[in-house]
Amino acid sequence: MQAVLEREVLLERRHYIPEQSNLWDKLSLAQKFATSSLTQFGYDLAFIRSSKAGNIAVLLCDSNAATITDDGEIDTSPDITIRP
Numbered sequence: 001m002q003a004v005l006e007r008e009v010l011l012e013r014r015h016y017i018p019e020q021s022n023l024w025d026k027l028s029l030a031q032k033f034a035t036s037s038l039t040q041f042g043y044d045l046a047f048i049r050s051s052k053a054g055n056i057a058v059l060l061c062d063s064n065a066a067t068i069t070d071d072g073e074i075d076t077s078p079d080i081t082i083r084p
Contacts, residue, residue, distance in 0.1 A: 023048055023057075030072030031057050038066055038074065046082075058082075 023045050027035060035045055035057060043059040043066055050056075054070035060082065067078040 026055065027057055028055070028070050028072070031055070031068045031070065034068045034072040034074050035059065038068075 043061040046058050046060045048055050057068040059066045066076045
């Protein structure tokens with residue numbers, strides 16, 4: 001029973017999507033400009049990942065992903081896997 005509850009908590013966390021404004025506030029100025037340009041092509045800011053190199057913004061458009069580094073560099077073919 002405990003394992004089932006833990007699994008449900010993990011699944012619920014994976015499906016939790018914070019408000020867009022909360023994500024927007026965490027972006028650097030360069031990331032905000034780059035994100036604005038990608039939204040014109042149908043991308044939506046999905047989440048932000050923190051790493052030693054800085055925050056990476058991840059945007060999704062249908063099944064396509066794009067990433068934006070802290071300095072605003074856009075990669076529309078990132079080597080990442082997005083879990084369903």
